[in-house]
Amino acid sequence: MTGPSDRSPIPDAVRERAAAWHVRLGSDRAGDADWLDFEAWLARDPVHLRAYEAVEQLWSDLDALGVLAAASQAPSPPPPSNVAPRVPRAARAARRQPAWLGALAASLLAMVVIGGTFGGLSLWAGRPRTETFDTALGERRTVALADGTHITLNGGSHLTATLGRGERRVVMASAEAAFDVARDPDRPFLIEASDREIRVVGTEFNVLHQGGAMKVTVRRGVVEVRPKGAHDAGPLARLTKGQSLTHRVGQASDAVGAADPDAALAWTTGRLVFQGERLSEVATTLARYGGRPIEVAPDARDLRVTASLNIGSQDEMLRSLSDFLPVQVERRTDRLRLSLRR
Amino acid sequence: MADPPPLIAAYMRKRADLVRFFTLRTGSPATAEDLVQDLYVKISDMAPPPDMRSAEAFLYRVGSNLMLDRNKAQRRRAARDHAWSQAAGGDGPEPVAQEPAADEAVASRQRLERLVARLDRLPPTVAAAFRLHKFDGLSHSEVAERLGVSRSSVEKYIMTALRTLTSEDEP
Numbered sequence: 001m002t003g004p005s006d007r008s009p010i011p012d013a014v015r016e017r018a019a020a021w022h023v024r025l026g027s028d029r030a031g032d033a034d035w036l037d038f039e040a041w042l043a044r045d046p047v048h049l050r051a052y053e054a055v056e057q058l059w060s061d062l063d064a065l066g067v068l069a070a071a072s073q074a075p076s077p078p079p080p081s082n083v084a085p086r087v088p089r090a091a092r093a094a095r096r097q098p099a100w101l102g103a104l105a106a107s108l109l110a111m112v113v114i115g116g117t118f119g120g121l122s123l124w125a126g127r128p129r130t131e132t133f134d135t136a137l138g139e140r141r142t143v144a145l146a147d148g149t150h151i152t153l154n155g156g157s158h159l160t161a162t163l164g165r166g167e168r169r170v171v172m173a174s175a176e177a178a179f180d181v182a183r184d185p186d187r188p189f190l191i192e193a194s195d196r197e198i199r200v201v202g203t204e205f206n207v208l209h210q211g212g213a214m215k216v217t218v219r220r221g222v223v224e225v226r227p228k229g230a231h232d233a234g235p236l237a238r239l240t241k242g243q244s245l246t247h248r249v250g251q252a253s254d255a256v257g258a259a260d261p262d263a264a265l266a267w268t269t270g271r272l273v274f275q276g277e278r279l280s281e282v283a284t285t286l287a288r289y290g291g292r293p294i295e296v297a298p299d300a301r302d303l304r305v306t307a308s309l310n311i312g313s314q315d316e317m318l319r320s321l322s323d324f325l326p327v328q329v330e331r332r333t334d335r336l337r338l339s340l341r342r
Numbered sequence: 343m344a345d346p347p348p349l350i351a352a353y354m355r356k357r358a359d360l361v362r363f364f365t366l367r368t369g370s371p372a373t374a375e376d377l378v379q380d381l382y383v384k385i386s387d388m389a390p391p392p393d394m395r396s397a398e399a400f401l402y403r404v405g406s407n408l409m410l411d412r413n414k415a416q417r418r419r420a421a422r423d424h425a426w427s428q429a430a431g432g433d434g435p436e437p438v439a440q441e442p443a444a445d446e447a448v449a450s451r452q453r454l455e456r457l458v459a460r461l462d463r464l465p466p467t468v469a470a471a472f473r474l475h476k477f478d479g480l481s482h483s484e485v486a487e488r489l490g491v492s493r494s495s496v497e498k499y500i501m502t503a504l505r506t507l508t509s510e511d512e513p
Contacts, residue, residue: 018508
């Protein structure tokens with residue numbers, strides 16, 4: 001990796017080619033042939049690899065800038081930064097004032113000064129920063145944390161994420177979120193939901209916390225659940241692929257069972273899958289997608305629902321449901337009411 | 343026996359190619375083998391994304407991200423060890439092994455200062471396309487749609503930005 005050639009300047013033409021490769025491979029149209037051509041180019045001259053690594057380094061430096069800008073903008077409401085996580089994606093994209101670069105620049109310089117007092121710590125290992133993410137009812141959004149973890153938030157969710165040096169911590173208020181956690185054995189990933197804490201090393205799973213109940217469903221890897229704050233206690237449960245845990249706040253017990261992770265995570269791809277849930281539970285789930293509150297008449301509450309719905313408007317989803325359930329929908333001004341069809 | 347899922351099938355076809363590619367990228371056949379093994383674990387129970395056009399390109403991309411994540415984790419560990427030794431260490435001589443970490447931190451600070459100066463100089467359209475792709479995560483096609491220009495213009499803008507941001511001359 002090191003040697004006299006490492007210090008030699010990279011010719012402009014090579015730098016240009018490296019940038020062009022990064023763009024070509026980052027395109028949604030890239031195919032197998034592009035990667036094979038790229039490999040042949042890399043193999044032709046060691047300076048090509050150095051040039052390409054410089055572009056990758058730039059890419060990851062920019063991630064650090066994005067996180068900084070977001071963190072520095074979070075406490076003061078206006079003017080919002082274009083990369084602040086509180087602003088929904090559509091709203092961010094609609095704003096195009098060139099001032100975003102200035103905001104980025106200011107926050108970076110501030111960080112550089114702080115960095116100096118830390119003895120030159122890199123941005124990756126800087127002070128813990130808390131980011132807040134909210135979604136409106138019916139909105140679905142995926143956010144990337146600086147460690148490479150991706151969180152997909154379902155509508156009506158509120159959570160905060162803090163990437164500390166010794167741990168990564170997410171606190172879920174009422175929320176549903178799917179996590180794809182970047183592996184980092186030195187920094188456990190912890191999620192607080194109700195009075196439970198979920199501990200992860202690197203995995204993909206879904207957490208639903210709403211109305212005092214929480215449910216964790218694991219698609220990949222292993223997660224542990226323990227009472228919040230009980231760091232020394234052993235876990236209440238260790239869940240692996242295809243298992244779920246449900247818990248109601250305040251209760252001592254947790255129920256572990258088999259669950260279909262694809263069904264639990266279907267919402268991340270625009271579908272809702274029900275496998276024998278009560279209609280009353282289905283109505284609670286639908287409320288997350290906006291529209292009027294849904295009331296279920298006592299005679300229909302225990303109907304079991306097995307269905308796969310496209311996530312759409314409340315009307316569309318209820319219409320699909322009433323196609324295969326014996327229920328009728330009454331529209332009132334302030335709410336909808338589902339009851340057994342007579 | 344049923345056919346394997348498309349990603350696994352592509353992996354089986356491409357395994358040797360991937361090891362060769364990552365050997366070139368990392369300079370180490372052993373690291374490349376590890377990476378390609380990790381890649382298998384990663385894709386083994388993954389549903390291919392609905393908009394995936396090429397399973398092969400997807401494997402290269404996921405593998406490259408794993409490689410970069412690994413590099414990043416190593417740098418973080420180095421920085422943490424360095425910070426700890428600064429916090430705990432008295433005024434004794436720094437162990438030789440710490441020096442590269444300190445150099446690296448200074449170099450990265452200078453790099454970021456230069457980067458900010460250059461971000462400020464990008465023409466507005468270039469900056470808009472670059473921001474939508476890099477910070478808002480839109481694909482080239484989505485950026486094109488958003489800005490009402492062709493996909494190839496978007497790629498030119500992003501290239502211009504990269505060229506400006508990686509150039510070595512003074513800011």
